[in-house]
Amino acid sequence: xxxxxxxxxxxxxxxxxxxxxxxxxxxxxxxxxxxxxxxxxxxxxxxxxxxxxxxxxxxxxxxxxxxxxxxxxxxxxxxxxxxxxxxxxxxxxxxxxxxxxxxxxxxxxxxxxxxxxxxxxxxxxxxxxxxxxxxxxxxxxxxxxxxxxxxxxxxxxxxxxxxxxxxxxxxxxxxxxxxxxxxxxxxxxxxxxxxxxxxxxxxxxxxxxxxxxxxxxxxxx
Amino acid sequence: xxxxxxxxxxxxxxxxxxxxxxxxxxxxxxxxxxxxxxxxxxxxxxxxxxxxxxxxxxxxxxxxxxxxxxxxxxxxxxxxxxxxxxxxxxxxxxxxxxxxxxxxxxxxxxxxxxxxxxxxxxxxxxxxxxxxxxxxxxxxxxxxxxxxxxxxxxxxxxxxxxxxxxxxxxxxxxxxxxxxxxxxxxxxxxxxxxxxxxxxxxxxxxxxxxxxxxxxxxxxxxxxxxxxxx
Numbered sequence: 001x002x003x004x005x006x007x008x009x010x011x012x013x014x015x016x017x018x019x020x021x022x023x024x025x026x027x028x029x030x031x032x033x034x035x036x037x038x039x040x041x042x043x044x045x046x047x048x049x050x051x052x053x054x055x056x057x058x059x060x061x062x063x064x065x066x067x068x069x070x071x072x073x074x075x076x077x078x079x080x081x082x083x084x085x086x087x088x089x090x091x092x093x094x095x096x097x098x099x100x101x102x103x104x105x106x107x108x109x110x111x112x113x114x115x116x117x118x119x120x121x122x123x124x125x126x127x128x129x130x131x132x133x134x135x136x137x138x139x140x141x142x143x144x145x146x147x148x149x150x151x152x153x154x155x156x157x158x159x160x161x162x163x164x165x166x167x168x169x170x171x172x173x174x175x176x177x178x179x180x181x182x183x184x185x186x187x188x189x190x191x192x193x194x195x196x197x198x199x200x201x202x203x204x205x206x207x208x209x210x211x212x213x214x215x216x217x218x219x220x221x
Numbered sequence: 222x223x224x225x226x227x228x229x230x231x232x233x234x235x236x237x238x239x240x241x242x243x244x245x246x247x248x249x250x251x252x253x254x255x256x257x258x259x260x261x262x263x264x265x266x267x268x269x270x271x272x273x274x275x276x277x278x279x280x281x282x283x284x285x286x287x288x289x290x291x292x293x294x295x296x297x298x299x300x301x302x303x304x305x306x307x308x309x310x311x312x313x314x315x316x317x318x319x320x321x322x323x324x325x326x327x328x329x330x331x332x333x334x335x336x337x338x339x340x341x342x343x344x345x346x347x348x349x350x351x352x353x354x355x356x357x358x359x360x361x362x363x364x365x366x367x368x369x370x371x372x373x374x375x376x377x378x379x380x381x382x383x384x385x386x387x388x389x390x391x392x393x394x395x396x397x398x399x400x401x402x403x404x405x406x407x408x409x410x411x412x413x414x415x416x417x418x419x420x421x422x423x424x425x426x427x428x429x430x431x432x433x434x435x436x437x438x439x440x441x442x443x444x445x446x447x448x449x450x451x
Contacts, residue, residue, distance in 0.1 A: 066417045066424055068381035068392065070384070071395065071409055074392075074396065079409065163288045163289060174292075187300075195281075199281070
C-alpha cells in the first residue's frame with residue numbers, strides 16, 4: 001500500500017529532533033523565567049506600587065491577554081530593529097514569549113495577592129516587619145503558593161506556545177519538523193513524532209512543576 | 222524602502238480579512254461546542270471504556286500544541302487522498318481542539334451538580350441521556366456560561382495560527398501588508414487593535430458573568446488550564 005506510514009526516514013534524523021527539542025526547552029525555560037519575573041514585578045507593582053503605575057500595568061495585562069501571541073511575536077520581531085535593537089529570531093522569540101507570559105503571570109499572582117487576608121499584613125506590621133519583608137515573606141510567598149497550580153498550568157501552555165515561533169524563523173522543535181518535512185516528504189509521520197515528543201515534554205514538565213511546587217512550598221498552612 | 226505606505230486601502234484590506242477570522246472563530250465555536258457537549262456527556266457516562274476514550278481524546282488535544290494538530294490535519298488529509306485545504310484543516314482542527322476544552326468546561330459544570338439530582342431522576346425512571354438533557358444540563362448552564370465565554374476569547378486568538386498553513390485571515394493579511402509597506406509598528410499595531418476589539422468585549426462579558434453567577438453558587442468552574450496558549 002502506498003500510504004503506509006514510514007517512520008524510518010524520520011528517526012534517522014534523531015539528532016536534529018533532539019537539537020530542536022533542546023531549543024524548545026531553552027525558549028520555554030528562559031521565557032518562563034523572565035515572564036515570571038515580569039509577573040512578580042507587575043503584580044506587586046499593581047497591588048503595592050504607586051497609583052500612577054497601576055493603570056499602565058492593567059493596560060499591559062489586558063492588551064496582551066486580548067491579542068494573539070503570533071501578532072505579539074511579529075510585532076517584536078519586525079518593530080524592534082526599527083528602534084535600533086537588532087535581535088536574532090530566537091532572542092526576539094524569548095522577548096515576545098516573556099512579555100506574553102508576563103501578563104498572565106501578573107494576573108494570576110495578583111489574584112493570589114488579593115486573596116491574602118488584610119489581617120495577615122496587619123499582623124506583620126505590628127511585629128515590626130519592614131515594607132520589603134512584608135511584601136516578600138508575608139504576601140508574595142503565600143500568594144505564590146496559593147496560585148501555584150494556575151501558574152504551572154500557564155507554564156505548560158507556554159511550553160506549547162513556543163511551537164509557533166517558527167513563524168519568525170526561530171529554531172525550535174516545530175521548525176525542525178517543517179525542515180524534516182521538506183527533506184523527507186513524510187509530513188504526517190513527522191508531525192506524529194513531533195506530537196509525541198511534545199506530549200512527553202508536557203508530561204515531564206507537569207511532573208517537574210509538581211515536584212518543584214512540593215519542594216518550594218513544603219510547610220503546612 | 223517600501224512599495225507603498227499604510228493607507229486607507231491597507232486598513233480596508235485588514236478589516237476585510239477580519240471577516241475570515243470571525244467566520245473561523247464562529248465555526249470553531251459551533252463545532253467545538255457540539256463536540257464538547259458529546260465529550261462531556263461521554264466523560265460522565267456509565268460506560269467505563271467510553272470514559273477512557275474521551276479522556277485520551279482530551280489528553281491528546283490539551284497535551285500537544287494546536288499548531289502541530291493543525292499541521293497534522295493539513296498534511297494528513299493528503300495522506301487520506303484529499304487535496305489539502307487550509308479551511309477544512311483549520312475548521313476540523315479548531316473544532317476538535319475546542320471540543321476537548323469545551324468538554325472539560327462542560328464536564329466541570331456537570332459534575333458540580335449534586336449527586337442527588339442524578340439519583341432523583343433515576344428514581345423517576347429517567348435514563349442517562351434524558352437525565353442529562355432534562356435535569357442536569359439546564360442546571361449546569363449557569364455554571365458553564367462564564368468559562369465558555371472566556372474560552373471564546375481564546376478561540377478568536379487561536380484562529381491566528383491558521384495563517385501558518387496559508388489561510389488568509391487577519392494575521393496573514395497583516396504579514397502581507399507588512400511585507401509591502403514595511404511599517405510593522407503601524408501594521409501590527411492596527412491588527413492588535415482589531416483583535417483587541419474582538420476579544421476585549423468577550424473578556425469583559427466573561428468577567429461580568431462570573432461575578433453575576435458567583436453569587437448564590439458555591440462552586441465555580443474554572444476554564445481548564447488557566448487557558449490561552451497562543
